[in-house]
Amino acid sequence: MVRAGLSTERLVRAGAELADEAGFEQVTVSALARRFDVKTASLYSHLRNSHDLRTRIALLALEELADRAAEALAGRAGKDALTAFANAYRDYARAHPGRFEAARYRLDPETAAASAGVRHAQMTRAILRGYDLAEPEQTHAVRLLGSVFSGYVGLESAGGFDHSAPGSQESWDRVLDALDVLLRNWPAS
Amino acid sequence: MVRAGLSTERLVRAGAELADEAGFEQVTVSALARRFDVKTASLYSHLRNSHDLRTRIALLALEELADRAAEALAGRAGKDALTAFANAYRDYARAHPGRFEAARYRLDPETAAASAGVRHAQMTRAILRGYDLAEPEQTHAVRLLGSVFSGYVGLESAGGFDHSAPGSQESWDRVLDALDVLLRNWPAS
């Protein structure tokens, strides 16, 4: 009886791949067991339950996304930083649609607080250092940027911009131009 | 043997209520049957399958949302229209979280094209009549507004703004102020 060499780590990675191939909602304990040619029950030594699996994939995706964003941000400031960060976000979603869905999986507050989601917020704040925004306006701007990135990429990957001109890339570029202008002329309260 | 009086209409309405109470992912044919005190199989005369049920709830939500947005928009222009539209959107999501989730359920292209989603785009364009934007900039702006509304409300209802100051309402107001300023000073290409 040869062992399959399961571990939480490997299962979560395989789950993320499965998400990208088939969609996050297709990620089930059963499907994952099939992929390892192992009985479903065997996974329950490594995962608490189905929700636990999905949560771990979500956390992995948030980490990966934060890593890429951090790399994109390194050594940049101003609009350059804004664009690099936004593109890291969008590129990740396009390359890893299932993981991106996972990153939007609802986490309970404590899990969320311990996740890489926190790094995302910090990096967004870092971008704003290139603009002149004091609190509380900075927080409002952080929330706006998060909304635009998450909203645009979400709509785009749902196919929302597929069947009308102009192309999505063009809108994306113009949206980033517009955000840059807005941040440089942020209205007083 | 008294009949329960099922119909696709009633099932979809009840499904929408169930979504608001328990979350869209809890909307199953079984749960709905339970709610009508009827056997699960009985629903299959009214619904093709589980996906059909969810799709119909999504379409209902999109209609309701478009109706509210249209009412909010009536007789308004400029920032007044922008604010009323955005608030209609956000208020709906807060009052009907499950339906709002449903409205983001992925529809196949033809279903989407026949849905009230089209009205949403038209109304967003109507808002922009109060600003001075020619094509293709108008389309870019439509996409930006859609992204911000969908993104902000999505993050907010996921609890993203719960555990930090300032409150979400304040950010929402400032974000709308900022969008108004941006639309009035949309950068040339």
Add this chain to the structure above:
DNA sequence: GTATTTGCCTAAAGGGTTTAGGCAAATGGG
């Protein structure tokens, strides 16, 4: 008032989730 349609039923098969309990392989201490 019979004929037809409609509405809900039972039955059954297929799949995902999860727990309990067991055997065999890996690991490590004497």
Add this chain to the structure above:
DNA sequence: CCCATTTGCCTAAACCCTTTAGGCAAATAC
């Protein structure tokens, strides 16, 4: 190196959701 312990995967079984097939009874229509 051998035995004890731990670890990894197994079988078995219960429970829930989905979906199809076929049937009987209530509503409706002529």
